[in-house]
Amino acid sequence: MKENQVFRVTVTDTYNDIFHLAFTKHQYPSLMALIANTYPEEFGECKGRGLCGTCHVKITQGILQEPIEPNEIKTLNSVYNTDNNSRLACQIMLNKKINNITFKIINDN
Numbered sequence: 001m002k003e004n005q006v007f008r009v010t011v012t013d014t015y016n017d018i019f020h021l022a023f024t025k026h027q028y029p030s031l032m033a034l035i036a037n038t039y040p041e042e043f044g045e046c047k048g049r050g051l052c053g054t055c056h057v058k059i060t061q062g063i064l065q066e067p068i069e070p071n072e073i074k075t076l077n078s079v080y081n082t083d084n085n086s087r088l089a090c091q092i093m094l095n096k097k098i099n100n101i102t103f104k105i106i107n108d109n
Contacts, residue, residue: 007099011035012060014107023094031057031098032089035105043105048090053079055089062101066092081106 004024009031011019021038028034032044032055046052053075064087068076072091076082086106092098 005096007094007096009034009098009100010061010102011039011057012102012104013039013041014105025095028094030090031092031094031103034094035089039105044090046090050075050088050091053088056082056106057087057089057092057103058083058106059085059087060102060104062098064092064101065097 006022006024008020008022011021013019019035019038021034023034028037030048032048035055036043042054044052044055046054048055050069050071056076056079068087069091072088075088076086087103089103
């Protein structure tokens with residue numbers, strides 16, 4: 001695989017605006033950083049440590065084959081509106097495994 005291969009995700013924000021985001025492997029440390037760089041609203045208060053849940057997203061199209069770590073489960077259990085498709089964007093690495101997946105930003109307030 002080429003190191004500079006471009007992948008894409010789609011992100012729907014809390015206003016139902018749709019963002020088509022392109023990235024290369026390891027361009028950002030996580031999906032949270034990619035979204036925060038593009039998204040005009042505040043996103044991810046703990047800066048990627050997986051502690052606050054403010055980067056809560058749901059997978060609305062596609063399947064992410066990455067297992068959820070116990071700390072991510074613990075944080076997700078402390079926020080509202082979670083289901084089996086919930087993830088923390090800060091725990092999702094940018095690689096080909098998320099190519100063409102659609103995420104929705106969840107406002108837990």
